[in-house]
Amino acid sequence: MNVDGVVFPVESVQAMLFARAVGQEPSDGGVTVVPPTFTEVRQQFIPGYAWRPHHGQPWVGSGASASGTPTHESTPAEVVLHAEQHFEYRRHVRVGDVLTASTRPGRSWEKSSRQGHTLAFREIVTEFADERGEVAVISTAVEVTVPAGGSGT
Amino acid sequence: MTLSTHTLTVGTRLTRPVVTNLTRSALVQYAGASGDYNPLHTDEVYAREIAGNETVMAHGMLTMGLTATALTGVVGEGALTRYGGRFLGSVWPGDSLTVSIEVTDVQSRDDGRHVRIELTTVNQHGVPVFSGSAEAVV
Numbered sequence: 001m002n003v004d005g006v007v008f009p010v011e012s013v014q015a016m017l018f019a020r021a022v023g024q025e026p027s028d029g030g031v032t033v034v035p036p037t038f039t040e041v042r043q044q045f046i047p048g049y050a051w052r053p054h055h056g057q058p059w060v061g062s063g064a065s066a067s068g069t070p071t072h073e074s075t076p077a078e079v080v081l082h083a084e085q086h087f088e089y090r091r092h093v094r095v096g097d098v099l100t101a102s103t104r105p106g107r108s109w110e111k112s113s114r115q116g117h118t119l120a121f122r123e124i125v126t127e128f129a130d131e132r133g134e135v136a137v138i139s140t141a142v143e144v145t146v147p148a149g150g151s152g153t
Numbered sequence: 154m155t156l157s158t159h160t161l162t163v164g165t166r167l168t169r170p171v172v173t174n175l176t177r178s179a180l181v182q183y184a185g186a187s188g189d190y191n192p193l194h195t196d197e198v199y200a201r202e203i204a205g206n207e208t209v210m211a212h213g214m215l216t217m218g219l220t221a222t223a224l225t226g227v228v229g230e231g232a233l234t235r236y237g238g239r240f241l242g243s244v245w246p247g248d249s250l251t252v253s254i255e256v257t258d259v260q261s262r263d264d265g266r267h268v269r270i271e272l273t274t275v276n277q278h279g280v281p282v283f284s285g286s287a288e289a290v291v
Contacts, residue, residue, distance in 0.1 A: 014186075021179070021186035022218035023172060033231040036221040040214050043188035051191045061192030066202035082213050086237030086285075140237070 006101040008045040010034060015095050034093045037085075039128050039137050042101045083121065084142035091136050099128045099136065106140060113146075120145040161228070161256050161268050161291060169223040171250035171274055175211060180246070183215040211244035216283050220274045223252050228268065228289040238272070238285015249277040265290040 015031040015038065022035050043049055053059040059068045093099065106123025113119050121144050128137040172179070177197070184190045189212055192199035200209045221236060244250065251274065258269035268291055274283040 018186040021183040022215070023222040035218060036225065036233050036236050037214060037218040040187045040189070040218075045188075049188065051189050053190060060199070061190075061196040062198035062202075066198050067192075082240060084237065084239045085214065085217055087233075087235065089234050089236075092231040092233075 004102050006042055006045050008042060008099055008101070010038075010093055010095050010097040010099060012095045014041060014044075030095070032094060034095065036087060036089070038093060039087075039099070039101070039126070039139055042099075042126070042128075045101075078148055079146045081144050081146060082141060083144040084140075086140040086142075088138040088140075089136070090134070090138070091130075093128070093136055097136070098131050102127050102129070117147050161259065161266070163256055163259055165254075165256040167227060167254045169226060169252050169254065171216075171219045171223050171252050173249045175244065175246055175248045175250070177209060177246045180209055180211055180215065183212055183218070187212070187214065189214070208246055211246075211248075213240040213244075213283075216240070216244050216250065216274060219250065220252050220272065220283055224254065224270070224272065224287055227254060228270070228287070228291055232289040232291050233287055234267075234290060235288040236285070237287075238283050240282070241284055242276070242280055242282040244276065244282050250274050250282065 012030050015034045016026050018038050018041060019026050019031050019035050022037065024031075024035060043051070048054070053061070061068065103124060103126045106125040108120070108122040110118055110120050121142055124141045124143065126139045126141075127135045128139070129135050180194050184195045191212075193204055193206070194209055194212050197209055200206045217238070217240075221233075224236070225233070252272055253275070254270055254272045256268055257271050258267075260267040268289050270287045270289070272285060272287060273281050275281050
């Protein structure tokens, strides 16, 4: 999802929850420098984020039935996979920072799978700037779109 | 436990545990922390009946985050300048992961020792699930 200008404060509780989730056991003093992949927390701050349930709205996951959205009951024509992820750290994010995430498209390319399908790759580049406007972290996700019946290799 | 970073020289090879017997609750814990509630990772009914998988699968970013924790244990907190890689295979509840780390370059500069690392995370069958590299100033 390409969203520009998402602002999120780096709060101590959020940092602690994320650190625990990736296998750290923060001391009583909590987290100071956040874990290397912490900027994924940006997803919490994207309005209407597709992979977060929203009260009163249909949700793709199960409830009374295996999926709450009929479009997901049919086989999708293609699948988008998270193929690669890269981070560049210009400085490490700390509790107390307020980050602004700006997302832009990066490179795109195609290659053939072992099965002969065309795999379409694209980069999604997100820069996380601090309150002074200086970029602290650059996150580059590489997505691959796999046609129906194909695999990502 | 952080290794003495002075012992990181070209050719240094280390193996570190990433996670043992990954639980479904750990997937839910990561979903809550990261904000990615994709039911492929959090919803057994959806994963089986709609996605056609045997069970829920771990977020790739959970594997990468757990690997980063093991890596931070080697280079130290706040030392990484780059970290990235490819997701090579699915990770499932019950899996145990281990990361193999190799130091491939060390450059001494004014701000410290710049260390380049190649890494691969494998499951309990030795199958790679994540492979990449990192750079750190130690």
